[in-house]
Amino acid sequence: MADAASRLANLAEELLGGPLPVRLRAWDGSEAGPAGAPVLILRDRRALRRMIWKPGELGVVRAWVAGELDVEGDLYEVLDRLSGLLWERDGDSPGLFAAARDPRLRAAARSLLRLAGPVPPPAPPAEEVRGRSGGRHTRRRDRQAISHHYDVGNEFYELVLGPSMVYSCAYWTPGGTLEEAQRDKLDLVARKLDLKEGDRLLDVGCGWGSMALHAAREYGARVVGVTLSREQATCARKRIAEEGLTDRIEIRVQDYRDVTDGPYDAISSIGMAEHVGAVRYREYADVLYGLLAPGGRLLNHQISRRPEPDEAAYAIDPFIDAYVFPDGELAPMGRTLTTLEDAGFEVRDVEALREHYALTLRRWVANLEADWDRAVRLVSPGRARVWRLYMAASAVSFERNRIGVNQFLAVKTPVPGTSGLPLRTRAWTEGTD
Structure with a gap:
């Protein structure tokens, strides 16, 4: 799994149809992405699994809470740069991990899944709410x-x-x-x-x-x-x-x-x-x-x-x-x-x-x-x-x-x-x- 960051960056850009807004550092120590940009760190392939299996905000958050995803540099700048992928998407920009489900991009999606590994993600972190009972706002x-x-x-x-x-x-x-x-x-x-x-x-x-x-x-x-x-x-x-x-x-x-x-x-x-x-x-x-x-x-x-x-x-x-x-x-x-x-x-x-x-x-x-x-x-x-x-x-x-x-x-x-x-x-x- 040499140079996982470059492989992930290339796949991400193919799925998104544009450049990544942050630099990536993968679990193997490799880096890719725009020089001088704040760094998004994937410490473990489990982070990638979480984001593929739960596309969008919740998968990213689970990886963050578990400590599998981190940031080097200004956290606010990273969030600002990623806002278009997580929160402010339009119909033509579905976001990286939601795009991986697009049948038009099957080849890139399969490569992304291989990079993540075949094992399903672990259970959500203990801090996630469980066991809610009764109707909402009782x-x-x-x-x-x-x-x-x-x-x-x-x-x-x-x-x-x-x-x-x-x-x-x-x-x-x-x-x-x-x-x-x-x-x-x-x-x-x-x-x-x-x-x-x-x-x-x-x-x-x-x-x-x-x-x-x-x-x-x-x-x-x-x-x-x-x-x-x-x-x-x-x-x-x-x-x-x-x-x-x-x-x-x-x-x-x-x-x-x-x-x-x-x-x-x-x-x-x-x-x-x-x-x-x-x-x-x-x-x-x-x-x-x-x-x-x-x-x-x-x-x-x-x-x-x-x-x-x-x-x-x-x-x-x-x-x-x-x-x-x-x-x-x-x-x-x-x-x-x-x-x-x-x-x-x-x-x-x-x-x-x-x-x-x-x-x-x-x-x-x-x-x-x-x-x-x-x-x-x-x-x-x-x-x-x-x-x-x-x-x-x-x-x-x-x-x-x-x-x-x-x-x-x-x-x-x-x-x-x-x-x-x-x-x-x-x-x-x-x-x-």
């Missing part, structure tokens, strides 16, 4: 999905997120730190909600308690935070006790659908709605509308995707579903806005923060890479690789405008009545850069 299955993603250890998340323990898009000013940007994001949410002393705030998907702490400490709000993650709740309660705010904040391990103690003056939902799913989104909007007092405000902070001609085909990303957020779904921004309006909300403001999330993710990746050995000890080599790839690939997706993130400010406006917002609806940004 209470039981949602608990399983949340546990898979969040109950991997609070120390690991602190390593990645930093002291803020905020796991959503920060709000950046030039030259700012991650901590400053996350504080500014929490304050932006509080100001949009017009929080005041004594207001009741429901924080849906409260995470490790950062929004609840900010609202109680800085604005005097009384907060109920709900999460399905027991590890998050334990951490949040500890932080609240350390700040002496147990009289103002209650953290519950509870499904948002089971909250019955409204009305609330305001609701924050930051990075939670992605878990709700299309089949439950109207129910989500209805529940939150019902929990608000007349004139109450909802701040819904949510990742979106670009609209596609075939909506159903693009609802779930295979990598994200199998390794990161099981059953997570992204909707186009317009669909979210329409559903909120259908539930009775008056949507008064939408702010797009796409570039802010790319910056946030790059900082999280830097945190992970800077303390890589400890991260591996805290979780596993495979899980650490999942998080590195997921966050870096997400950063590239935000930068390429494949996905976005938006804050919707919606009001349960009385009928007849006024929204209670200032005439200049961006008043919450006054005095900021």
Whole structure:
């Protein structure tokens, strides 16, 4: 199997009908491809088997998580160069390993299979989701999905997120730190909600308690935070006790659908709605509308995707579903806005923060890479690789405008009545850069 890289590069270019965007290094140490380009390393023929047997994104991810596929050089550049093969294919560019199934290219496909070897790929890595039970977005299955993603250890998340323990898009000013940007994001949410002393705030998907702490400490709000993650709740309660705010904040391990103690003056939902799913989104909007007092405000902070001609085909990303957020779904921004309006909300403001999330993710990746050995000890080599790839690939997706993130400010406006917002609806940004 001498010079496997050249053979693979030639076959790949034949199947793709064009040059490779990266350099290849094969399991035999050989290299081929454009000089000076970042290097994609196939450490074992098993990586090739995985990609042939499971064409597209999932086969590549399995090889990456197993450590059979790696990168030398800038990971972001590699992902950017490969995006056309993995995510942004058109009808004439089906991708390397999907093209290997094309009957018009049988000879090249057979050669690729011989190069991979006749043995089927090994089982998927242990980090891949298994054993999901029940219908999608039932209470039981949602608990399983949340546990898979969040109950991997609070120390690991602190390593990645930093002291803020905020796991959503920060709000950046030039030259700012991650901590400053996350504080500014929490304050932006509080100001949009017009929080005041004594207001009741429901924080849906409260995470490790950062929004609840900010609202109680800085604005005097009384907060109920709900999460399905027991590890998050334990951490949040500890932080609240350390700040002496147990009289103002209650953290519950509870499904948002089971909250019955409204009305609330305001609701924050930051990075939670992605878990709700299309089949439950109207129910989500209805529940939150019902929990608000007349004139109450909802701040819904949510990742979106670009609209596609075939909506159903693009609802779930295979990598994200199998390794990161099981059953997570992204909707186009317009669909979210329409559903909120259908539930009775008056949507008064939408702010797009796409570039802010790319910056946030790059900082999280830097945190992970800077303390890589400890991260591996805290979780596993495979899980650490999942998080590195997921966050870096997400950063590239935000930068390429494949996905976005938006804050919707919606009001349960009385009928007849006024929204209670200032005439200049961006008043919450006054005095900021």
